[in-house]
Amino acid sequence: MSPVRELDVGTVTEAVKDLCITANYDLPRDVYEALERAKKTEESPVGVEVLKQLLENADIAARDRVPICQDTGLAVFFVELGQDVNLVGGDLGAAIDEGVRRGYQEGYLRKSVVEEPAHARRNTKDNTPAIVHTTVVPGDRFKITMMAKGGGAENMSTLNMLKPAQGWAGMSQAVVDTVSRAGSNPCPPVVIGVGIGGTIEAVTLLAKKALLREIGSVHPDSRIAAMEAELLARINALGIGPQGLGGRTTCLAVFIEEMPCHIASMPMAVNVQCHAQRHKSVTL
Amino acid sequence: MAVKKITTPLTDEVVRDLYAGDAVEITGVVYQARDAAHKRLVALIEAGEPLPFDLKGAVIYYMGPSPAKPGRPIGSAGPTTSGRMDAYAPVLMRHGLKGMIGKGLRSAEVKQAMVDETAVYFAATGGAGALLAQRITANEVIAWPELGAEAVARLEVVDFPAIVVNDCHGGDLYEEGRAKYAREA
Incomplete structure (x- = not known):
C-alpha cells in the first residue's frame, strides 16, 4: 500500500x-509571444495598432501589478x-x-x-x-x-449536437461559423478550444480544458494537428482581424481534443477565449 | 495613423465630421454605464424622471472597472461588449446621447438610430484595460453605488484612444474592415 x-x-x-x-496580472509568455508574431505579420494598419496596444497593456499590467x-x-x-x-x-x-x-x-x-x-x-x-x-x-x-x-468571449461559445454523417466537414464548418458570427464581440485575436465526442457536459469541459494548451504546441495525433492547422487558416481568412476592425489576425491558435461518444452522437463544443488568455497552475 | 482630437460634450457638427475608420483621441467628461445602469436609466426616462447626468451631447463608456489601487483614480478600465446595451441605446440617443464607446457589434436598430439622431459609436481596445486606465484622470460615482462595477460614474479622460466604427452616415468599420481582409481559405 x-x-x-x-x-x-x-x-x-x-x-x-x-x-x-x-x-x-501576468499574461502567459506563449500568448505574449503569439501577439508579437502577429504584430509582425498583420497587414491592417489598425490591426497592427491594436496588437501594439495589447503588448503595451501586458507590459503595464506586469510592471504596475494591475489586471x-x-x-x-x-x-x-x-x-x-x-x-x-x-x-x-x-x-x-x-x-x-x-x-x-x-x-x-x-x-x-x-x-x-x-x-x-x-x-x-x-x-x-x-x-x-x-x-x-x-x-x-x-x-x-x-x-x-x-x-x-471573462464573460464576453464565453458568451460567444457554442454547443453543437451534430449528426455523425456530417463528419469533419460539418464540424469544421460549425467552428468557423461560431467565430464568424462572434465577429468583434469576443475580443479577437481569439484562442479556440474545441471538444469533440462524449456527452453535452463532457464535451464542453473538454473544450475548456483544450484552452490550457500552450500556443505553439503541436497535438501528438498528427490527424488532429492537421485539423487544427486547417481551422486556424480558415478562421484567419475571415478577415475579422484584431478587435474585429479588419485584418489577418483573428485567431492565435485552435486546440482540439476528442473523446469517445455514443454511436448515435457527434457532440462538438467550441469554447471561445479572448486574447487575454489567463491561466496558471501550481502543484502542491 | 492620423488622429482626430475631439472633446466632449459632442456637437452634431463634430459627429458629422467623423467617419468609420477614423482614429480619435477623446478629451473631456464621459459617463461610465453598463447593463444594470442602462436598465435603470431607461426606466427613469419612461417614468419621466430626471437622470443622474445630462444626456445632451453626452458620451457613454460601456465599462465596469476593476477596483482602484490606492492613489489611482480607477482600476483597469477597458470596454465591455456593447450589444447588451442595444435594447436601450436608441431611447438614449433620442434624448440627446451623441457618443458610445464600447466594443463589438451593434444591432440594425442602433445603427439606424445613429443616422437618425446624428450619433457615433467608437471602439476602444477590449482587453487593454491597464493601458486605457492611464488616460482616465478622474472618476466619481454619481449614481447607484450599490451596483458596484455597474454603477454610473463621471470620468474625466485625456486623449482617450478609440476608433470610429459606426458613423452617422451609415458607415460600419466592422463590415468594411472585414470585407477588405477576407479571402478564400
Whole structure:
C-alpha cells in the first residue's frame, strides 16, 4: 500500500489566492509571444495598432501589478487530486472559495459573479463561488490550475449536437461559423478550444480544458494537428482581424481534443477565449 | 495613423465630421454605464424622471472597472461588449446621447438610430484595460453605488484612444474592415 500524504487545505487557500492575482496580472509568455508574431505579420494598419496596444497593456499590467483586463473573470479551477493525498483541515471547496475571496480582494480584482441569475442578479461581492472541476489521478500530488474566464468571449461559445454523417466537414464548418458570427464581440485575436465526442457536459469541459494548451504546441495525433492547422487558416481568412476592425489576425491558435461518444452522437463544443488568455497552475 | 482630437460634450457638427475608420483621441467628461445602469436609466426616462447626468451631447463608456489601487483614480478600465446595451441605446440617443464607446457589434436598430439622431459609436481596445486606465484622470460615482462595477460614474479622460466604427452616415468599420481582409481559405 502506498503511503498517504497529508495536505492542509489552508495551503490550498494560499495557493489559490496567489494564482488568482498573478494569473490576472501576468499574461502567459506563449500568448505574449503569439501577439508579437502577429504584430509582425498583420497587414491592417489598425490591426497592427491594436496588437501594439495589447503588448503595451501586458507590459503595464506586469510592471504596475494591475489586471490585464477589468473583466477578471469567473474563477474556474481544474484540480488534479492524487488518490494518495489526504486533505485535512477543512472542506476543499470552502478552502478554494476562501482563496478566491482573498485573491480578488487583495489583488484589486473585479467581482463579477451574480447569484440568482434568473431574477435578482445580485452581486456576491467576493467573486465566489468558484467553478471547480476535479479529477482524481494516481499519485500523491495535488495540482490546481486557475483560469480567469471573462464573460464576453464565453458568451460567444457554442454547443453543437451534430449528426455523425456530417463528419469533419460539418464540424469544421460549425467552428468557423461560431467565430464568424462572434465577429468583434469576443475580443479577437481569439484562442479556440474545441471538444469533440462524449456527452453535452463532457464535451464542453473538454473544450475548456483544450484552452490550457500552450500556443505553439503541436497535438501528438498528427490527424488532429492537421485539423487544427486547417481551422486556424480558415478562421484567419475571415478577415475579422484584431478587435474585429479588419485584418489577418483573428485567431492565435485552435486546440482540439476528442473523446469517445455514443454511436448515435457527434457532440462538438467550441469554447471561445479572448486574447487575454489567463491561466496558471501550481502543484502542491 | 492620423488622429482626430475631439472633446466632449459632442456637437452634431463634430459627429458629422467623423467617419468609420477614423482614429480619435477623446478629451473631456464621459459617463461610465453598463447593463444594470442602462436598465435603470431607461426606466427613469419612461417614468419621466430626471437622470443622474445630462444626456445632451453626452458620451457613454460601456465599462465596469476593476477596483482602484490606492492613489489611482480607477482600476483597469477597458470596454465591455456593447450589444447588451442595444435594447436601450436608441431611447438614449433620442434624448440627446451623441457618443458610445464600447466594443463589438451593434444591432440594425442602433445603427439606424445613429443616422437618425446624428450619433457615433467608437471602439476602444477590449482587453487593454491597464493601458486605457492611464488616460482616465478622474472618476466619481454619481449614481447607484450599490451596483458596484455597474454603477454610473463621471470620468474625466485625456486623449482617450478609440476608433470610429459606426458613423452617422451609415458607415460600419466592422463590415468594411472585414470585407477588405477576407479571402478564400
